[in-house]
Amino acid sequence: MKKQQIITKEMLQPSQDDLKIVGVFNPAVIQKDDEIIMLVRVSEAAKNNTHNVFLVPVYKNETVSFVKINKNDSNYDFSDSRVIRNHSQNYLTSISHFRVARSKDGVHFQFDGTKIFPETEYETYGIEDPRITKIDDKYYITYSAISDYGINVSLIETNDFKTFTRKGIIFPFDNKDGVIFPKQINGKYYALHRPSKSDFAKLDIWLASSPDLLHWGDHQVLTKARPTYQNSTRIGAGAVPFLIKGLGWIVIYHAANETHEYHLLAMLLDEFDPSRVLKISSKPLLIASEPFELRGFFNHVIFTCGLTYLHDEVNIYYGAADESIGLAKLTIEQILANLESVK
Amino acid sequence: MKKQQIITKEMLQPSQDDLKIVGVFNPAVIQKDDEIIMLVRVSEAAKNNTHNVFLVPVYKNETVSFVKINKNDSNYDFSDSRVIRNHSQNYLTSISHFRVARSKDGVHFQFDGTKIFPETEYETYGIEDPRITKIDDKYYITYSAISDYGINVSLIETNDFKTFTRKGIIFPFDNKDGVIFPKQINGKYYALHRPSKSDFAKLDIWLASSPDLLHWGDHQVLTKARPTYQNSTRIGAGAVPFLIKGLGWIVIYHAANETHEYHLLAMLLDEFDPSRVLKISSKPLLIASEPFELRGFFNHVIFTCGLTYLHDEVNIYYGAADESIGLAKLTIEQILANLESVK
Numbered sequence: 001m002k003k004q005q006i007i008t009k010e011m012l013q014p015s016q017d018d019l020k021i022v023g024v025f026n027p028a029v030i031q032k033d034d035e036i037i038m039l040v041r042v043s044e045a046a047k048n049n050t051h052n053v054f055l056v057p058v059y060k061n062e063t064v065s066f067v068k069i070n071k072n073d074s075n076y077d078f079s080d081s082r083v084i085r086n087h088s089q090n091y092l093t094s095i096s097h098f099r100v101a102r103s104k105d106g107v108h109f110q111f112d113g114t115k116i117f118p119e120t121e122y123e124t125y126g127i128e129d130p131r132i133t134k135i136d137d138k139y140y141i142t143y144s145a146i147s148d149y150g151i152n153v154s155l156i157e158t159n160d161f162k163t164f165t166r167k168g169i170i171f172p173f174d175n176k177d178g179v180i181f182p183k184q185i186n187g188k189y190y191a192l193h194r195p196s197k198s199d200f201a202k203l204d205i206w207l208a209s210s211p212d213l214l215h216w217g218d219h220q221v222l223t224k225a226r227p228t229y230q231n232s233t234r235i236g237a238g239a240v241p242f243l244i245k246g247l248g249w250i251v252i253y254h255a256a257n258e259t260h261e262y263h264l265l266a267m268l269l270d271e272f273d274p275s276r277v278l279k280i281s282s283k284p285l286l287i288a289s290e291p292f293e294l295r296g297f298f299n300h301v302i303f304t305c306g307l308t309y310l311h312d313e314v315n316i317y318y319g320a321a322d323e324s325i326g327l328a329k330l331t332i333e334q335i336l337a338n339l340e341s342v343k
Numbered sequence: 344m345k346k347q348q349i350i351t352k353e354m355l356q357p358s359q360d361d362l363k364i365v366g367v368f369n370p371a372v373i374q375k376d377d378e379i380i381m382l383v384r385v386s387e388a389a390k391n392n393t394h395n396v397f398l399v400p401v402y403k404n405e406t407v408s409f410v411k412i413n414k415n416d417s418n419y420d421f422s423d424s425r426v427i428r429n430h431s432q433n434y435l436t437s438i439s440h441f442r443v444a445r446s447k448d449g450v451h452f453q454f455d456g457t458k459i460f461p462e463t464e465y466e467t468y469g470i471e472d473p474r475i476t477k478i479d480d481k482y483y484i485t486y487s488a489i490s491d492y493g494i495n496v497s498l499i500e501t502n503d504f505k506t507f508t509r510k511g512i513i514f515p516f517d518n519k520d521g522v523i524f525p526k527q528i529n530g531k532y533y534a535l536h537r538p539s540k541s542d543f544a545k546l547d548i549w550l551a552s553s554p555d556l557l558h559w560g561d562h563q564v565l566t567k568a569r570p571t572y573q574n575s576t577r578i579g580a581g582a583v584p585f586l587i588k589g590l591g592w593i594v595i596y597h598a599a600n601e602t603h604e605y606h607l608l609a610m611l612l613d614e615f616d617p618s619r620v621l622k623i624s625s626k627p628l629l630i631a632s633e634p635f636e637l638r639g640f641f642n643h644v645i646f647t648c649g650l651t652y653l654h655d656e657v658n659i660y661y662g663a664a665d666e667s668i669g670l671a672k673l674t675i676e677q678i679l680a681n682l683e684s685v686k
Contacts, residue, residue, distance in 0.1 A: 083542070089543075090542050090543055125543065146543060147543065147544075148543055148544060148545065149543075149544050149547075149564055150538060150541040150542075150543050150544030151541065151542065151543060152562070168560065168561050168562065168563070169560075169561075169562040169563065170560055170562070171515070172514070172518070172536075172538045172549060172551075172562040173538045173541045173543075173544050174538075174540065174541045174542060174543075174544070175515070193515075195493060195515045195516045195517075197517065197540035197541055197542060198493040198494065198516045198517045198540055199426070199433050199493075199494065199517060199540060200432075200433055200468065200489060200490065200491060200492075200493050200494060200516075200517070201490075201491060201492050201493030201494075201516050201517070202491065204492075206515060208515075209558070210558055210560075211554065211555070211558055212554070212558075214560040214561065215552070215553055215554055215555075215558035215559055215560035215561075216558055216559065216560060217511065217512075217513055217553075217557040217558035217559060218511050218512075218557065218558075219495070219511065219512040219513070219515040220511070220512065221492055
């Protein structure tokens with residue numbers, strides 16, 4: 001298996017003069033006509049943080065402005081590079097939007113200038129981790145919208161990756177890693193999602209179904225976090241599932257342990273009943289090992305939101321260390337060899 | 344306004360010899376034929392807790408068994424009478440099921456022997472806080488199902504309050520206070536719900552819509568917690584909304600402050616667009632004041648899951664101190680006088 005870094009933040013300019021790009025990562029990917037289209041998460045932070053003051057970026061009135069937090073205020077916990085925590089309110093240290101990139105060969109990408117910025121009151125802390133599902137001739141983008149109203153999985157529709165229509169929240173807070181299957185199964189749409197905050201639950205992958213992509217129900221646990229893998233305490237769907245006819249749906253998903261090290265795993269779902277897990281990884285499929293995966297904005301992360309599958313070759317695109325984008329080329333055989341049957 | 348205690352735990356027998364009833368509260372209420380039907384939450388705890396060992400009740404294989412927790416284990420926090428907390432796992436101190444009671448006059452209720460026990464893997468810590476919505480000739484019971492899979496709002500359907508059909512989870516975890524409107528509005532069903540756990544959000548009342556009562560979408564914040572009321576930090580829908588034609592939907596809801604004191608409030612929603620809050624309480628509508636509301640299993644709680652509305656009289660049934668059931672008789676005029684217009 002071959003891994004390589006294909007996009008870095010140096011390829012882009014920040015969206016405002018007072019912002020700097022801190023990460024270009026977690027891309028959604030889809031084949032459209034003769035191109036691979038990528039929707040990239042671009043995270044930006046204040047350029048002018050000082051020794052004493054942290055500037056939290058917040059989107060409002062079509063621009064990013066800043067909330068000032070005193071770095072010496074002991075009510076705040078700055079130990080996580082992604083989040084500033086206090087007992088009643090958390091802030092993100094950076095704010096994300098999406099940009100469109102295109103490629104003919106799936107390796108070399110050009111940004112075409114199209115951007116999706118936060119827009120609604122549910123997106124004031126940014127939009128993150130898109131996935132693109134093509135159904136008939138439309139493209140559905142699921143993503144996490146973050147604000148003082150929580151982390152909500154939301155939906156955007158597009159035909160052309162030039163104009164985008166928001167379709168609202170489909171999985172209310174806190175929920176992440178919403179991923180829609182690319183076709184109906186027995187007359188219903190299906191999605192994976194990851195309810196993300198509970199007094200009682202572990203963070204597992206859930207399955208839901210829908211008659212129309214907008215209204216979702218029949219929520220059930222699909223796969224539990226399996227602590228046997230590097231003590232992972234939470235999992236979430238990664239790329240959009242793809243179908244191998246006669247075999248089933250392949251889902252590439254992530255797991256993270258208590259110290260927030262992420263790796264990728266796979267599972268095989270029944271072709272006609274995606275609530276049936278037939279096989280699942282017996283060991284990590286992809287782990288952070290290269291320098292650009294081990295060190296970055298947030299260390300030791302491989303996180304996928306998209307892949308392409310053509311001629312038995314699977315190109316997994318992934319965010320590396322929450323900072324750049326990597327590509328891992330695998331064969332279907334390599335993925336299947338990683339799976340063991342579920343009893 | 345007249346308040347009275349109408350049901351106490353002494354009226355019932357525990358469901359197992361090794362359990363004791365600790366509360367009979369938070370009842371759903373519906374008019375059916377010439378009766379008022381009540382679905383009561385009955386909470387039970389181990390009868391044989393000792394000085395050193397706390398027995399956590401868990402439903403499994405059609406019976407309640409117990410998880411033993413050492414009371415001297417400093418990893419556990421026993422300060423809340425409802426929940427035992429530790430850093431990785433919480434337990435409920437009691438486990439709840441539902442029982443059916445019936446009344447001709449709305450004040451004197453007889454239990455008819457019908458019970459709904461936890462049943463699925465999503466209900467191992469119990470089922471709580473039911474609401475009954477009648478639509479056409481069917482009755483839909485929304486409730487919180489609690490387990491190691493979180494607190495999930497789930498749905499049960501019945502025609503007769505003798506046999507009950509589970510319809511699965513409609514609002515995944517952690518979510519509480521799911522309440523369905525009693526008729527379609529502009530061709531869609533509506534519900535209120537309360538996503539309940541977030542790294543970023545406050546606990547507000549949300550609105551959702553559905554084509555079929557099973558699949559829900561178009562999630563949006565309806566009403567925010569208003570700290571002006573006794574410093575309330577969270578709110579949740581209470582009774583099923585009722586319509587006053589030409590005026591709008593009346594929603595009776597609860598608010599709680601940081602020290603978990605609950606009171607009731609009201610709001611008025613647009614008859615044809617329930618996302619529009621027209622009026623809202625300017626002060627608490629009902630607060631704990633009687634001894635049975637101030638002291639009980641959990642002190643200082645008034646919490647409603649059901650009411651009846653007939654001839655301008657509103658009978659609000661409520662759980663008092665998580666232990667007994669009270670009835671408050673109000674007129675529509677009293678409720679309307681409590682509201683102020685929203686700008």
